[in-house]
Amino acid sequence: MNSAANAPSSPKTAPPSGIPGIPEMLPDYSLRARNSFGFEVLAKQAYSITHADQICAVIEDIEAAGLPWRVLGDGSNVILPPLLPGVTLLMDIAGQAITQQDASGAVVSVGAGVNWHDFVIWTLDQSLPGLENLALIPGTVGAAPIQNIGAYGVEVGEYIQSIEAYDCHLKTLVEMPASDCAFAYRNSIFKAHPNRYIITRVHFYLPAAWTPRLRYADLAAAFASDHVPTAEEVMVAVCKIRNRKLPDPKLIGNAGSFFQNPVVEQSQYLRLLEQFPELVSYPEGNEHEGKRKLAAGWMIDRCGFKGLRAGAVGVYQHQALVLVNHGGGTADAVLALAKTIQDNVQDTFGVPLLLEPICY
Ligand SMILES: Cc1cc2nc3c(=O)[nH]c(=O)nc-3n(C[C@H](O)[C@H](O)[C@H](O)COP(=O)(O)OP(=O)(O)OC[C@H]3O[C@@H](n4cnc5c(N)ncnc54)[C@H](O)[C@@H]3O)c2cc1C
Known part of the structure; x- marks a missing residue:
């Protein structure tokens, strides 16, 4: 770039x-x-x-x-x-290669500077399905573990075997198994400890056994109920949905979802549902935890912000979770708008919204 x-x-x-x-x-x-x-x-x-x-x-x-x-x-x-x-x-570390492969799956090693979407397409070209639900997410492979990128029911941490990083405390290159990376919803050890690890390479494990993951209604709706799609078909469907819903940063500046979807206890969810029967939410974690992930975009829309413009910045007209730069915007302007939205959502729903992008 x-x-x-x-x-x-x-x-x-x-x-x-x-x-x-x-x-x-x-x-x-x-x-x-x-x-x-x-x-x-x-x-x-x-x-x-x-x-x-x-x-x-x-x-x-x-x-x-x-x-x-x-x-x-x-x-x-x-x-x-x-x-x-x-x-x-x-x-800007380049390079990707299959480093091990047998009947059960393949290990793929990728430089931190490789473009994420190009890498997803490359895996499919190598007949290695698994990452197709994460197609078209902007950014580099090295940043993908930081917030454990996720979309359409899949998180990247599920497919990471280990990470090579420069450890700024130990002052040496280390290799960390995924089990040491504390992957969680939009979180990881790397996000929790900024400036400790500089990721240089990511090793993925892509199992040969594969079934399409169509838990998200939008994605399931792209296929007839009696058709089991291929990984390429899922990738194409994901790209179509994303192109419909999200603004292309080349055309209108944005950082994707500006807020994390808040996760609340079942009791708070049920109270909110009584007050707002049309509240959009998804099950979170396993069924025993009983938590719900609330759709932040729906809450922001309900507070009347969708399409609102505040000078050079605003809320995307087709998706209230996305804040945009119409041209000439600044960090201060977008953060001021974000604060107004956070305050309104807190007053209306009693739920705090956390920023998803990292603010410098
Ligand atoms: C239109 C749009 C749609 C998006 N959709 C999604 C989505 O569906 N799901 C999702 O999870 N995210 C989404 N995002 C967010 C973004 O694409 C991801 O977070 C992506 O992984 C960021 O990659 P990047 O290379 O641009 O990282 P940057 O923005 O450059 O950096 C992000 C953070 O990671 C750190 N970092 C970057 N590289 C390294 C490294 N090698 N080692 C250590 N730290 C590093 C940076 O210091 C910074 O703190 C979207 C963004 C946009 C603009």
Whole structure:
């Protein structure tokens, strides 16, 4: 996603004998094309990380200089201010390969900078189904575990075998099994401990045994009841639904769902249902937990925000869960609108809404 305006002024130093050197520092680097809101953002200093072995030296330099820093994938789940101080690490590690395969399934190893949707299509081209419900989610493979991306009843954590990351506390590369990653709804150990782990590579396990996962009504409705779709057919249906419901960030800036769907106890859900019989919700967790996930988009719509415009920013006209930049918007403007929505939903339903994108 590098923009031409950011072309480096001098060639990169050739790394000796194939060992990746410290990448060139990119001063005042425009992130306009690397944040899906399309905000005008300058990173004071940026480094394009193309190899895991570059990270140690870069982090040592940053820490010695006492600079603030953060990691960026494609910028599709962040709210960025006009100026990002310190250092921004752009995760551009490429490459994907099947590293093991037998009759029961395949292990696939993927660089953190690979585009998520391209990777999903690649798995289907290799006859490795499993990730099709997650098609068309913007962003990089390395960011997918951070909030445990999910859509249409599937979460990425279910298919992750292990993660390679640079551990900034231990100052070394580590490999973490999925069981150590604390994957939960839009959460993981990586989100809970920002700036501890820099994910360099993700290893997926895709079992050979496969059945389509059509729990979500929208998706099930795309197929006749007597037809068992292929993974490719599910992927195409998912893309069609998403294109219908969500704005394309290339056309209108947004970060997908701006709020998490709140999860409440069954007792609170039943009280709300009495007051709002048309309340939209989904079962959450296993049946014994008895929790409900409430549709934040429905609640925001019910408070009258769908399609509302507040200067350069607003609420998407077809999906109230999505806040948009009509052009010229800023982080402050979108956060002010978000606060108004949160207050209204809290007053109406007694339920707090949490932001989904990460705010810098
Ligand atoms: C139109 C649209 C639709 C979307 N739909 C969905 C959806 O259906 N489901 C869903 O779950 N999400 C959805 N999202 C959110 C977003 O696509 C995902 O969160 C995605 O994984 C973000 O990837 P990214 O590379 O853009 O990450 P960024 O936005 O660049 O970063 C997100 C966070 O991850 C951290 N990070 C990024 N890369 C790394 C790394 N390699 N190591 C450590 N930390 C890292 C960053 O520091 C930041 O905190 C949507 C977004 C948009 C714009």
